Amino acid sequence: QSALTQPASVSGSPGQSITIPCTGGSSDVGSYNLVSWYQQHPGKAPKLMIYEGSKRPSGVSNRFSGSRSGNTASLTISGLQAEDEADYYCFSYAGDRAFFGGGTKLTVL
Amino acid sequence: QVQLVESGGGVVQPGKSLRLSCAASGFSFSSYVLHWVRQAPGKGLEWVALISSDDGANRYYADSVKGRFTISRDTSENTLYLQMNSLRTEDTAVYYCARDVLRYLEWNGMDVWGQGTTVTVS
Numbered sequence: 001q002s003a004l005t006q007p008a009s010v011s012g013s014p015g016q017s018i019t020i021p022c023t024g025g026s027s028d029v030g031s032y033n034l035v036s037w038y039q040q041h042p043g044k045a046p047k048l049m050i051y052e053g054s055k056r057p058s059g060v061s062n063r064f065s066g067s068r069s070g071n072t073a074s075l076t077i078s079g080l081q082a083e084d085e086a087d088y089y090c091f092s093y094a095g096d097r098a099f100f101g102g103g104t105k106l107t108v109l
Numbered sequence: 110q111v112q113l114v115e116s117g118g119g120v121v122q123p124g125k126s127l128r129l130s131c132a133a134s135g136f137s138f139s140s141y142v143l144h145w146v147r148q149a150p151g152k153g154l155e156w157v158a159l160i161s162s163d164d165g166a167n168r169y170y171a172d173s174v175k176g177r178f179t180i181s182r183d184t185s186e187n188t189l190y191l192q193m194n195s196l197r198t199e200d201t202a203v204y205y206c207a208r209d210v211l212r213y214l215e216w217n218g219m220d221v222w223g224q225g226t227t228v229t230v231s
Binding site: 032034036038040045046047048050051052057087089091093096097098099100101102103 | 154171218222
């Protein structure tokens with residue numbers, strides 16, 4: 001049972017912006033700025049897109065950004081491109097353990 | 110080239126044991142926190158375990174595997190392990206090893222992943 005809630009799916013047209021929320025609680029997202037986001041294409045290993053809530057690893061496009069407000073973290077993708085179509089997962093530290101969100105399937109229309 | 114390569118997956122009967130390995134190369138193995146993450150067929154990602162850097166003194170587990178799985182590391186071999194005992198059908202998954210993004214620090218994010226190894230409990 002995931003402690004982090006994500007919408008099952010989101011969609012957008014090329015060039016548009018979308019936001020994927022990740023809702024946790026006061027024992028995880030709300031207490032620690034240790035949320036990371038991952039992109040996963042079918043049959044591939046996950047790829048780190050955002051760490052420590054809002055930092056981008058080297059090589060990740062600046063179209064990807066992360067933020068946090070209260071118990072909810074968010075991933076925003078601007079200027080949607082076809083190759084952004086994938087599954088996206090949030091991940092948060094929660095004391096002496098951690099959880100992934102259930103995942104969100106992004107469809108680029 | 111920074112790389113993690115898992116091995117040791119296979120088909121195993123319920124109640125049996127299996128040990129997964131993850132060979133690291135291209136970076137200072139002892140300096141990084143390491144994780145195991147799994148993904149059941151058609152399902153999402155599930156964090157399994159974390160081991161701290163250096164001597165691996167700190168180890169954390171998901172409730173679903175606590176008491177059955179043991180994470181360990183061998184700095185002399187640059188290898189991460191996951192000993193899995195009392196396996197259940199629900200442990201069937203692709204198992205990934207992953208490296209934490211910042212040296213010595215835990216829980217910041219996983220920037221290097223292996224290709225995964227498949228465990229089937231049946």
